[in-house]
Amino acid sequence: MKIGYPCIxxxxxxxxxxxxxxxxxxxxxxxxxTAANLMCLEKILEFNRAKSILFFRITSDLxxxxxxxxxxxxxxxxFKSDFDRIGKMIRTYDMRISMHPDQFVLLNSPKRExxxxxxSELKYHAKLLDLMGLDKSAKIQIHVGGVYGKKKEAxxxxxxxxxxxxxxxxERLVIENDERLYSLVDCLSIHNSTGIPVxxxxxxxxxxxxxxTQLDSLKLSQRTWLPExxxxxxxxxxxxxxxxxxxxxxxxxxxxxxxxxxxxxxYDFDIMLEIKDKELSAQxxxxxxxxxxxxxxxxxxx
Numbered sequence: 290m291k292i293g294y295p296c297i298x299x300x301x302x303x304x305x306x307x308x309x310x311x312x313x314x315x316x317x318x319x320x321x322x323t324a325a326n327l328m329c330l331e332k333i334l335e336f337n338r339a340k341s342i343l344f345f346r347i348t349s350d351l352x353x354x355x356x357x358x359x360x361x362x363x364x365x366x367x368f369k370s371d372f373d374r375i376g377k378m379i380r381t382y383d384m385r386i387s388m389h390p391d392q393f394v395l396l397n398s399p400k401r402e403x404x405x406x407x408x409s410e411l412k413y414h415a416k417l418l419d420l421m422g423l424d425k426s427a428k429i430q431i432h433v434g435g436v437y438g439k440k441k442e443a444x445x446x447x448x449x450x451x452x453x454x455x456x457x458x459x460e461r462l463v464i465e466n467d468e469r470l471y472s473l474v475d476c477l478s479i480h481n482s483t484g485i486p487v488x489x490x491x492x493x494x495x496x497x498x499x500x501x502t503q504l505d506s507l508k509l510s511q512r513t514w515l516p517e518x519x520x521x522x523x524x525x526x527x528x529x530x531x532x533x534x535x536x537x538x539x540x541x542x543x544x545x546x547x548x549x550x551x552x553x554x555x556y557d558f559d560i561m562l563e564i565k566d567k568e569l570s571a572q573x574x575x576x577x578x579x580x581x582x583x584x585x586x587x588x589x590x591x
Contacts (some may be wrong), residue, residue, distance in 0.1 A: 290520075290578070290581065290584045291384075293342055294346070294571045299567060303332050305329040307326055308322065308354075316361070319362050320364075322353055326353075327351070342568065344387075345387075347417075349390050356412070369420070375421055376423060386418065387429070387561065389429070397437075397444070398435065411462070428461055432471065433471040433476065433479065434447060451483050463518075464479060464488065465487070465488040466490050466494055467493050467497070472494075473499065473506055486518050489521070489523045489524070492526040507553055520559060522558060525546070525560050538565065539564070539565040540566050540570055546577055554583075557583050
């Protein structure tokens, strides 16, 4: 079990997601911004390793406008040595990496332009992970998408389009359940037609669960992962008090997290904490997990 957080580290004071407006695009600015982002990513990874945080979601903005037609820079070759170095760091530290494109990646959209942009974005994500030399356990996580008035047809579009994605995208792609449209049951149905692993979002499942217990949700989602996918991943968070339903909490609820570890003790998985204060909650979660055999097996060598 590895525990991690997504994209931004507030302690390091260095952001790997800096970007700029499309109207001010230039090759020089792209190279300058990307170089700074890669430098910050290395700093964040060094921080994480020192704190036994061995799971990290890399920002989609690492290379600004990489999937946009305006980008004509051969950034793959320009930053090849940086990708080699970062990939070696990740492998040496036995870290796990994931990515999560934004909400505009919609494989089941009825609009051709949205589909084409979504595929371009997924190709960029897969290329980035490939350039770092990471194995298939470095996953690209997406939602199924919209319903567009006809859920069954929307699911069928997703299934059909998934089959025609490039192989290096398909082997990294996972889908997660959400709290409004696509439940775990829906994701399992898509898995049955595609073989795509299902990443269980524990918080979303607590809102849209179709009567499936937490323990059964872990069992059902775990079955969708093959050995080459790495151990399964779960997203973890809880409800922010006094906020709209589905809003992630600002800081980890350690009592709830302890209960989650206890209830899930029969299953091994990596945990992505989707909690607002990022690395602070990750460090708190790791302190709680020190006595958990699943976690201690991973960190003994750190």
